[in-house]
Amino acid sequence: xxxxxxxxxxxVPRAGFAEALYKQISKPEVPTSxxxxxxxxTFRNAIFVVxxxxxxxxxxxAVTQLWHREKIGDIWVEVQSGEIEISTQEIAPLDGxxxxxxxxxxxxxxxxxxxxxxxxxxxxxxxTWDGNATVWGMxxxxxxNVLWDNSWTGAGIVLTAQSLKYWxxxxxxxMYKSPxxxxxxxxxxxxxxxxxxxxxxxxGNWIPKDNDFESxxxxxxxxAALLLCWSEDGFLYWLWLDGDSVSVNxxxxxxxxxx
Amino acid sequence: MSTQTDTLKGAYTLAEEVNWEAAYKEYLxxxxxxxxxxxxxxxxxxxxxxxxxxxxxxxRSRFRRDLSAFSTWLFTIARNVAADHFRRRGPDVPLxxxxxHADPASLEETVQRDQDFAQLYAILSQLPARERELIAFKYxxxxxxxxxxxxxxxxxxxxxTILNRTVEKLRMQMEVDHEx
Numbered sequence: 001x002x003x004x005x006x007x008x009x010x011x012v013p014r015a016g017f018a019e020a021l022y023k024q025i026s027k028p029e030v031p032t033s034x035x036x037x038x039x040x041x042t043f044r045n046a047i048f049v050v051x052x053x054x055x056x057x058x059x060x061x062a063v064t065q066l067w068h069r070e071k072i073g074d075i076w077v078e079v080q081s082g083e084i085e086i087s088t089q090e091i092a093p094l095d096g097x098x099x100x101x102x103x104x105x106x107x108x109x110x111x112x113x114x115x116x117x118x119x120x121x122x123x124x125x126x127x128t129w130d131g132n133a134t135v136w137g138m139x140x141x142x143x144x145n146v147l148w149d150n151s152w153t154g155a156g157i158v159l160t161a162q163s164l165k166y167w168x169x170x171x172x173x174x175m176y177k178s179p180x181x182x183x184x185x186x187x188x189x190x191x192x193x194x195x196x197x198x199x200x201x202x203x204g205n206w207i208p209k210d211n212d213f214e215s216x217x218x219x220x221x222x223x224a225a226l227l228l229c230w231s232e233d234g235f236l237y238w239l240w241l242d243g244d245s246v247s248v249n250x251x252x253x254x255x256x257x258x259x
Numbered sequence: 260m261s262t263q264t265d266t267l268k269g270a271y272t273l274a275e276e277v278n279w280e281a282a283y284k285e286y287l288x289x290x291x292x293x294x295x296x297x298x299x300x301x302x303x304x305x306x307x308x309x310x311x312x313x314x315x316x317x318x319r320s321r322f323r324r325d326l327s328a329f330s331t332w333l334f335t336i337a338r339n340v341a342a343d344h345f346r347r348r349g350p351d352v353p354l355x356x357x358x359x360h361a362d363p364a365s366l367e368e369t370v371q372r373d374q375d376f377a378q379l380y381a382i383l384s385q386l387p388a389r390e391r392e393l394i395a396f397k398y399x400x401x402x403x404x405x406x407x408x409x410x411x412x413x414x415x416x417x418x419x420t421i422l423n424r425t426v427e428k429l430r431m432q433m434e435v436d437h438e439x
């Protein structure tokens with residue numbers, strides 16, 4: 001190929017230019033500065049950052065779904081996924097605090113244990129109440145159970161009233177305590193209203209896994225119970241029954257009739 | 260330069276080190292002439308050469324000897340720098356070649372050569388971009404047809420054919436211009 005006329009035009013770069021460029025490119029690199037992050041914020045890097053944040057959020061969501069607390073009105077619920085392990089622990093009584101397990105007429109129980117609870121005046125058809133209350137103080141407050149039972153079906157509705165304060169004779173004063181926080185499965189609870197006040201309706205209860213009553217492992221059974229929980233005047237009220245023989249509406253009506 | 264070799268080599272993490280000092284000495288004139296054939300303006304050619312080596316230095320950790328020869332890698336960067344330049348500036352316009360610094364040749368020879376190059380560049384600028392680029396790779400950068408083929412993704416025989424045709428076109432046009 002007759003191309004000599006093209007090869008004669010090659011030039012030698014200026015010595016000053018060559019030296020200056022070599023110095024420029026061989027300078028030690030400057031550590032990353034805050035500005036360089038902006039320069040590296042390419043579209044691809046931004047996509048990676050977004051995906052990473054989404055992954056972190058998904059992990060956090062998964063963790064919170066295993067366990068978290070939620071407040072409905074004045075009531076905290078612990079939401080627990082999966083199974084739970086239970087352990088029995090005997091609470092040591094405080095000196096001088098009323099304790100025991102008495103079944104008394106309600107008025108007598110209230111006078112003896114210094115509490116005043118509200119009891120439903122309406123009950124579903126077939127249920128009766130004998131006027132008694134079973135009361136016990138476990139050193140940290142008074143709990144009273146009032147039972148309505150249906151002798152025909154064998155079902156029972158229980159009102160459990162747990163005082164949020166208790167009288168300590170040793171200190172000659174009322175003591176306050178944190179209310180019991182129910183542990184429930186995800187999706188088993190919802191907020192309802194009782195006389196315009198927030199309450200928690202829980203469907204189900206923890207039962208021994210595989211119906212093994214020797215087991216300490218419990219699993220949630222949505223049909224095992226129906227519970228209504230609210231707080232009023234220093235008491236945490238539970239209106240509950242095993243199974244689902246009473247409708248939610250009847251349970252709500254019963255709760256709203258308490259006085 | 261030798262005092263900065265440690266700085267250059269010390270920054271290296273490749274299993275097979277490239278001798279950057281030697282590479283710079285060998286390829287600086289070739290990259291520079293590649294750009295001279297592409298843009299004709301020497302100051303601009305220096306700028307584009309500097310941009311090429313700065314990119315190469317910054318991206319040195321990405322050079323894979325098992326994937327390409329150093330010249331292919333370096334001139335790929337140079338080719339992209341040229342493409343960026345033309346995208347920003349538009350089609351280049353033939354300029355009179357101006358030498359600000361005399362080379363070792365005599366002044367008369369320098370002037371003559373500059374005039375000849377200006378004429379060549381004026382003809383080159385009329386050619387399609389691919390042919391201008393092949394001429395720059397061949398006669399500016401001093402690459403062989405195989406290396407040009409790797410860079411341009413053309414076959415080696417295709418590169419040879421295009422170059423033959425283009426060189427003949429240039430030679431004929433330059434002879435016609437001389438006779439005027």
